[in-house]
Amino acid sequence: MDTAGSELKRIRGWLLLLCLCLTVLDPTAVLVNLFLVSEVARPFFSRQPGFFHLILVNGVAGIALAVFSLYAGVSLFRRVAGAPAIARKYFAAISAYAVIAPFLPFLLRSEQLATRENFYINCLNSFFTMAYALIWRLYLQRSRRVQQTYGPDLH
Numbered sequence: 001m002d003t004a005g006s007e008l009k010r011i012r013g014w015l016l017l018l019c020l021c022l023t024v025l026d027p028t029a030v031l032v033n034l035f036l037v038s039e040v041a042r043p044f045f046s047r048q049p050g051f052f053h054l055i056l057v058n059g060v061a062g063i064a065l066a067v068f069s070l071y072a073g074v075s076l077f078r079r080v081a082g083a084p085a086i087a088r089k090y091f092a093a094i095s096a097y098a099v100i101a102p103f104l105p106f107l108l109r110s111e112q113l114a115t116r117e118n119f120y121i122n123c124l125n126s127f128f129t130m131a132y133a134l135i136w137r138l139y140l141q142r143s144r145r146v147q148q149t150y151g152p153d154l155h
Contacts, residue, residue: 010149018073019073027066031062038055041055054110057104068089069090072089084140088137102119
């Protein structure tokens with residue numbers, strides 16, 4: 001067997017970074033953000049019910065995406081068949097949520113946050129999230145290491 005080919009079948013380099021992002025960094029960032037925002041926002045919940053609903057929807061979506069991230073990362077670490085497709089679906093999910101997120105303050109009638117300035121900030125956040133997802137999706141589709149480690153992508 002080709003030693004270069006067998007070397008590429010290991011979880012190292014960018015693939016290792018992706019696995020760590022999915023299993024540790026992304027879920028941790030979601031949880032830290034959730035706890036910090038809910039603590040800071042708690043005094044406003046009684047005066048602004050829309051604000052509470054916004055934090056609740058973001059929290060539930062964040063937890064769901066963190067669980068999906070863990071699932072995708074563990075699947076990659078364990079070399080589960082179709083793991084790259086699972087990870088790509090996770091990145092599609094965070095991209096879809098990033099499209100919706102800037103509109104949530106308006107949809108949930110959170111008057112405090114439904115401002116033009118906040119909308120622009122949320123759009124910028126969404127842009128960075130979608131760029132992050134796109135970069136990793138392209139990596140999963142084009143990487144020789146991913147192809148060697150997980151075999152041909154059937155999905």
